[in-house]
Amino acid sequence: LGVDEAEVDWTALGEDVKAEMRWAWANYRDHAWGKDDFLPVSGGSRSFPLRDHHLGLSLIEAMDTLWLMGLDAEFADALGWVKAALDFDVDGEVSVFETSIRLVGGLLSAHLACNDPALLAKARDLADRLLPAFDTPTGIPYRYVNLKTGAVRDPATNPAETGTYIPEYGTLSRLTGDTRYREAADHALGAMYDRRSRIGLLADKIDARTGEWLSRRATIGPPSDSFYEYCWDGWQLLGDPGCKTMYDTLTAAILAHQAVRHKGAFWFVDVDFETGARLSTEQDELASFYGGLLAQGGAAAEGAAYTRAWAAVQDRFGILPEGYDYATGQPTARTNSLRPELADAAFNLWLLDRSDEWRRIGRAHYLAMKRWNKARFGYTDMADVVTRRQADHCPGYWWSEQMKYYYLMFADCPRFDYRDNYLSTEGNVLKGLLGPD
Ligand SMILES: O=C1NC[C@H](CO)[C@@H](O)[C@@H]1O
Ligand SMILES: [Ca+2]
Numbered sequence: 001l002g003v004d005e006a007e008v009d010w011t012a013l014g015e016d017v018k019a020e021m022r023w024a025w026a027n028y029r030d031h032a033w034g035k036d037d038f039l040p041v042s043g044g045s046r047s048f049p050l051r052d053h054h055l056g057l058s059l060i061e062a063m064d065t066l067w068l069m070g071l072d073a074e075f076a077d078a079l080g081w082v083k084a085a086l087d088f089d090v091d092g093e094v095s096v097f098e099t100s101i102r103l104v105g106g107l108l109s110a111h112l113a114c115n116d117p118a119l120l121a122k123a124r125d126l127a128d129r130l131l132p133a134f135d136t137p138t139g140i141p142y143r144y145v146n147l148k149t150g151a152v153r154d155p156a157t158n159p160a161e162t163g164t165y166i167p168e169y170g171t172l173s174r175l176t177g178d179t180r181y182r183e184a185a186d187h188a189l190g191a192m193y194d195r196r197s198r199i200g201l202l203a204d205k206i207d208a209r210t211g212e213w214l215s216r217r218a219t220i221g222p223p224s225d226s227f228y229e230y231c232w233d234g235w236q237l238l239g240d241p242g243c244k245t246m247y248d249t250l251t252a253a254i255l256a257h258q259a260v261r262h263k264g265a266f267w268f269v270d271v272d273f274e275t276g277a278r279l280s281t282e283q284d285e286l287a288s289f290y291g292g293l294l295a296q297g298g299a300a301a302e303g304a305a306y307t308r309a310w311a312a313v314q315d316r317f318g319i320l321p322e323g324y325d326y327a328t329g330q331p332t333a334r335t336n337s338l339r340p341e342l343a344d345a346a347f348n349l350w351l352l353d354r355s356d357e358w359r360r361i362g363r364a365h366y367l368a369m370k371r372w373n374k375a376r377f378g379y380t381d382m383a384d385v386v387t388r389r390q391a392d393h394c395p396g397y398w399w400s401e402q403m404k405y406y407y408l409m410f411a412d413c414p415r416f417d418y419r420d421n422y423l424s425t426e427g428n429v430l431k432g433l434l435g436p437d
Contacts, residue, residue: 008356013363014411018069020370020379021403024394025066025074027377028058034081040378041392048396049094049102050147056086060103062399063110064429068415069407072436075114082107083118088126091148096133096141097161099126101226101426102396105168109428111175120175127172127181139187140208155208159227162206163189164425166234166243171430186242189234192227193246200253201273202227218273220254221287226425228254229289232297237422237431247297255302262326265312266305281327285310285320289341289425292348300352307345311361314342318368319385337381338373338394340401340427347405351418359409366406401427 024040032038035045036057047054059078066075104123111119132150133141140162142152166189169181195211196202197218204224205215220228228250234243257276258268268287270279288310295303314320320342323333343365350358372388373379379398381391404427408416414434421432 008360008363010359010410011412013366014407014413017366017403017406017410018071021062021065021069021407022071022074024378025062025071028062029074029077031377032058034059034085037396038378038394039392040375040380040394041390043377044392046393049098050090050092053090053092055088055090055103056081057102057396058394058399060086060106060110061396061426063106064113064433065399065404065407065427067110067113067433068404068413068429069411070415070436079110079114079116079119082110082122083116086122088122088129088147091146093144093146093151093153094130095161096130096143096145097164100130100165100168101424101428102400104130104172105424105426105428105430106400108168108171108175109424109430109433112171112430113433123172124176124178127169131180131184134184134188136208138208138211139184139191140206140211141184141188142208156214157206157208158204158223159192159202159206160223160225162192162208163227164230165189166230166240167237167422167424167430168428170234170238170240186234186240189227189231189243189246193231193250196250196253197274199257199274199276200249201257201271201276202250203273213273216272216274217270217279218254218258219270219284219287220258220268220290221270221284225286225289229293229425232293233422233424236296251294251297251299255299259302265309265326266302267309267326268306281325282332283324283326285322285324285336285339286341288320289344292345295349295352303345303349307342307349307358307361310342310345311364314361314364314368317385319372319382321385331386334384334386335382335391336385337391338369338379338398338402340397340405343402343405344427347409350409351421362406362409365402369402397426404429 031043032045034056035054036048037046107123129147133145143154165185169185173182201218203213203215231247234240291303291307321331346358346361381393383389383391417432
């Protein structure tokens with residue numbers, strides 16, 4: 001066995017992930033309790049998604065991860081803060097997309113973990129404040145809404161910010177009996193799909209008022225990525241056959257027009273959404289989630305090949321650059337904001353076939369993070385993955401995503417149903433949480 005084929009003590013690795021989560025949480029508790037984004041080099045904090053007001057973003061994003069790890073005292077502490085201090089009645093505007101996947105999703109997964117009704121009530125209150133954005137002639141939502149006044153802004157939107165709602169809103173409608181949430185999400189998803197080109201592709205910018213396309217670029221990366229993810233998820237979580245039809249139609253077009261092989265590696269290129277003409281060979285790290293989605297949706301060979309292409313880049317750089325050009329083999333953006341996507345894909349592939357190949361990709365992702373992202377009070381973004389220069393910011397999704405994916409892959413978690421589950425694009429577990437012991 002080569003050194004990289006040596007046996008791994010996966011249980012010990014899972015315990016290590018739990019210890020790092022507990023350590024980072026203790027520092028958040030001491031330095032930034034109730035704040036949105038922790039700055040783990042300086043010990044400071046930054047608000048998001050509101051400009052000058054904190055909503056406990058990292059705390060809420062962490063809750064289902066804490067619960068899965070059995071960090072019950074920490075979970076109870078967070079629940080106490082939510083019940084005592086969380087108030088969405090703020091005169092400020094937020095991104096509908098970011099607020100929905102992070103805060104509505106985070107509150108729902110925490111509710112499903114402990115069944116406390118206060119968490120569901122908070123999720124519903126917040127969704128009610130986001131719904132005015134969906135009141136457009138097309139059903140495609142505005143990008144921003146004021147949480148107190150309902151004032152909306154910026155109709156020039158994109159597939160991800162149009163279609164990344166159905167698992168959260170479908171769950172909210174199921175739990176409350178109020179169908180408005182699911183209907184708004186369905187309407188937005190369908191409105192975008194109905195405007196696909198004759199060759200079945202979506203461009204990446206559209207006017208919510210008129211439904212007119214404002215760009216010609218089809219991409220599987222941002223700002224389109226989670227649209228495709230949520231077409232599949234509407235089927236996987238809610239059993240919606242219309243979502244499966246949309247997923248199958250769009251994926252067939254992507255595989256036909258955007259998949260390329262280069263020096264034996266499998267990539268997806270941006271193309272003109274009507275002609276299919278290739279626009280670039282540049283790859284966005286955020287697109288590396290897509291291999292897991294392809295495998296979930298039945299294209300197992302393509303999903304594996306695409307994930308292997310990204311894993312080879314991770315092997316070269318240690319931490320993936322957020323922009324990479326496969327034609328030159330060079331980074332086009334040397335930052336990395338503690339991005340979880342390759343760990344997300346590895347986790348989804350591992351759930352499907354339990355092959356250690358995928359867990360080893362997740363292990364490399366974790367060990368590189370410990371080696372280069374670890375700072376005085378927690379884990380931080382990288383300013384330059386080539387020189388290993390750190391920034392000073394821990395994004396909210398870190399608490400909800402890769403630490404959960406690592407733990408579930410390595411630790412054989414007794415509180416997670418490995419056979420029947422669903423995680424959102426933000427890592428929120430909306431199906432598959434088992435009671436404690
Ligand atoms: O779907 C998403 N896109 C961007 C973030 C992670 O990079 C996160 O918010 C989520 O995974
Ligand atoms: Ca995601």
